[in-house]
Amino acid sequence: MTFVDLHRPLRRFSTRRRREALIGYAFILPPLLVFSVFTFYPFLHNFKQALYETPPFPNQPSRYVGLHQAGHVLSSSQFLQSLTSTILFTLIVVPLGLFAGLLLAVAAHRRLRGIGIYRTIFSSTVVTSVAIAAVIFGTFMDPVVGLLPWLGINTSPPLLENPTWALLAVALVTVWQGLGLSFIIMSAGLQSVPDDVLEAAEIDGASPAARFWHVTVPLLSPILFFALVIGTISAFQSFGQIDLLTGANSAYLHTDVLTYLIYQNIQGQAPNPGTASVLSIALFVMTLMLTLIQLRFVELRVHYAQ
Amino acid sequence: MLSVLTLIVLIPLYVTVVNSLLQPSLIAHQPPPLFPVHPVWNAYSTAWTQGDLGIYLRNSAIATAIIVSGQLLTTIFAAYAFAYLAFPFKRTLFVVFLSTMMIPFEVTLVSNLATVTQLGWYNTFAGLTVPFLATGFGTFLLRQSFLQLPGDLREAAQLDGYGHIRFLFRIALPLARPTVAALAVFSFLGAWNQYLWPLVVTGDNNAIRTVQIGLKQLQATQANQVNVTLAGTIIAAAPLLVLLIVFQKQLVRGLTAGAVK
Numbered sequence: 001m002t003f004v005d006l007h008r009p010l011r012r013f014s015t016r017r018r019r020e021a022l023i024g025y026a027f028i029l030p031p032l033l034v035f036s037v038f039t040f041y042p043f044l045h046n047f048k049q050a051l052y053e054t055p056p057f058p059n060q061p062s063r064y065v066g067l068h069q070a071g072h073v074l075s076s077s078q079f080l081q082s083l084t085s086t087i088l089f090t091l092i093v094v095p096l097g098l099f100a101g102l103l104l105a106v107a108a109h110r111r112l113r114g115i116g117i118y119r120t121i122f123s124s125t126v127v128t129s130v131a132i133a134a135v136i137f138g139t140f141m142d143p144v145v146g147l148l149p150w151l152g153i154n155t156s157p158p159l160l161e162n163p164t165w166a167l168l169a170v171a172l173v174t175v176w177q178g179l180g181l182s183f184i185i186m187s188a189g190l191q192s193v194p195d196d197v198l199e200a201a202e203i204d205g206a207s208p209a210a211r212f213w214h215v216t217v218p219l220l221s222p223i224l225f226f227a228l229v230i231g232t233i234s235a236f237q238s239f240g241q242i243d244l245l246t247g248a249n250s251a252y253l254h255t256d257v258l259t260y261l262i263y264q265n266i267q268g269q270a271p272n273p274g275t276a277s278v279l280s281i282a283l284f285v286m287t288l289m290l291t292l293i294q295l296r297f298v299e300l301r302v303h304y305a306q
Numbered sequence: 307m308l309s310v311l312t313l314i315v316l317i318p319l320y321v322t323v324v325n326s327l328l329q330p331s332l333i334a335h336q337p338p339p340l341f342p343v344h345p346v347w348n349a350y351s352t353a354w355t356q357g358d359l360g361i362y363l364r365n366s367a368i369a370t371a372i373i374v375s376g377q378l379l380t381t382i383f384a385a386y387a388f389a390y391l392a393f394p395f396k397r398t399l400f401v402v403f404l405s406t407m408m409i410p411f412e413v414t415l416v417s418n419l420a421t422v423t424q425l426g427w428y429n430t431f432a433g434l435t436v437p438f439l440a441t442g443f444g445t446f447l448l449r450q451s452f453l454q455l456p457g458d459l460r461e462a463a464q465l466d467g468y469g470h471i472r473f474l475f476r477i478a479l480p481l482a483r484p485t486v487a488a489l490a491v492f493s494f495l496g497a498w499n500q501y502l503w504p505l506v507v508t509g510d511n512n513a514i515r516t517v518q519i520g521l522k523q524l525q526a527t528q529a530n531q532v533n534v535t536l537a538g539t540i541i542a543a544a545p546l547l548v549l550l551i552v553f554q555k556q557l558v559r560g561l562t563a564g565a566v567k
Contacts, residue, residue: 017392023470024393027383031403031440034380038437039406042417049416104315107307120554121312124319126561127546129499131518132539135525136322145532147321179315181561188562237410240501244522259412259502266416267506276416284413 043284049277062274073278078251078261085167086257086286090235092171093178098227100175101182102220106212108183109190119187126180130240133177138245141169160245166253170245174238182227189223190216221302229294236287239263258283326350326537349533350541353524357534359541361512362520366498367545369434369516373497374490376439381489384440385448386474390460400449406442412502419506429509434516438497444489447563451485452478484559491553492560498546517542 052062053069073079104122108115125133140147143158155162159169193216201211217224239259242250250256256264258279265276327345353359387393388400418437427433455478463473479486504516515523524538550557 020391021393024387024391024396027387027391028399028403031380031384031445032399034436034440035403035406035442037421038418039409039414042414042421043409045417046413104311107311118308118312120551122315123550123554123558124547125315126495126557127550128543129501129518131499131501131521132543133318135521135535135539136318138525139325139532139535140318140321142532145530176315176318184558184561188558233410237412239412240518243501243505244525262412262415263502263506266419273416273420280413280416284409287410287413288408 046277046280046284049273050281051274053274054272065274069274070278070281073275074282078256079279079282081251081254082256082258082261083286085254086236088167089171089174089238089255089257090232092168093174093235093238094228094231096171096175097178097182097231098186098224100179101186101227102224104179104183105186105190108187122183123180125177126184128177128180130174130177130238131244133173134241134244137169137173137176141245161249161253163253166246167255170241170255173241173245174235177241178231178234182231185223185227185230186220189220192223193219218303222304225294225298225302228298229291232290232294233287236283236290258286322536322539326533326540328533330531330533346533349531349537352531352534353528353538353541357520357524357528357538358512358515359517359520359524359538362515362517363541363545365512365514366516366518368431369504369514370494370497372431372435373438374493376435377441377444377493378486378490380440381444381448382474382479382486384445385452386470386478388445388449389452390473390478391470403442403445406440407446415502415506418503422507428507429511429513431514433507434504434514437503441489441493444493447489448482448485451482455481484556485563487553487556488560488563490560491549491556492563494549495546495557495560 050070051064051066053065054060054062108118108122128136138160139145141159143161148154148159153159155165159165197219198211198215201215206214236257237259238257242255242257242260243263246253246255250260262276262279262283265272265279324340324342326349327342327347328339329342329344329346332339384403388396388403422428422433422437425433427436459477459481460473463477468476499518500516501518504514504519505522508515508519521535521538521542525535528534528538
């Protein structure tokens, strides 16, 4: 009798464990499946496809060329220009976006009546997509029906057809579209800055500027860092506004960021999956490197609360 | 200061609304009118009918509904598993989920288009939505939320005879509602505003064309009819504006979830 009793609880325990494991696997299977098919497989497939050159004629088989294609693409003037455009674009968009968001957040961080309305207004661009912003500003910058002549901006050729100014124009549109998100993030950060520290500084006789730079900014640095990383990754992935504002002329106008170059190699007159794969890997490496660099060098200067 | 900043943020939107209501003859007028004295509303109906915006809004709504509900479902179950269940390789699998956040979508674009085409999903809602039915970030956040619930909650429920599903839907989820709401809003925003993938997966007809791509179409076909194009952007932004006003708190929480501990 005791023999049977000793065994029964043990068996139930391991069956329950096995049942729980099965349920666990069942619960994570659907997303895992989606990730495997649409994230991991395509990512890895890039490495294979980069080694094959596909001729521009339809239905011709691709031939193995090894790293020759990668070398060719990465040293091409097209790629180098795209890289420059992407970096320049990021250098304009990210700092401006951070600064503008911070400015808006500081301005709205007051206990006034009705401040909520201002906060809603400042967040409002978060509902605009890059497509909406691009169409709106594209219309404003149109040489025929636009607003620029009224503002006194009469470049020749017009802004969005001008290789010198097009990138700046597209960058500014991007900054405007991102104001809402930047404001929301900076506001959240400001709200976590404890008031008593600021009051103590004020009592100690620190001026508003000194309080800002020596108290608020260090306490905000984790949020600033987060926004920096997110902002950089997002800038690297910009596409919609380039497609809508400069479109097929992007190469000539120096606005052909990496994502746009990839798109051109997928859909366009001459789809080239081999080149697109090489470019995709380059984009991944660049994004990863930039994030790691930021983690390594910038995070050192971030003050985390003790 | 507040007013200056408000102007900078709002002027483009204000000018857009003004221009969408102008009589066509006034559009390229210099200096541009600052207020539509005789507002003309047919730009909106033109955008709706000739620009097919009604169809595009419907397509966006369908695609967004599929993506949001899909993401919520997969995330809820996966986060629950990672927070409350024990299974071999759980930690490794969680890292696998997190690693998807490191791979930007643009990097997988080339092969995904080929995969979707091979599955016969080109120009279908399946092709438009299935690649986005899971989110590593969402799983991470919701797991975090579940882990912050009192530890003995699960044991107490077990003693009361609650199975996993009942515990998940009757106890854990209602307690984690703020996070779920935030995820839903964040997901909605992302899905509605998507541009690159819909552009690549949409064919030459209106079967799945979403409102973002519809705007591109509108801009091309209505070239100088600035009032119609701008009316189109207002129509496209309107649903999200409603979302912002009604769900502002959840929106903010969703967007700042990774930032503030």
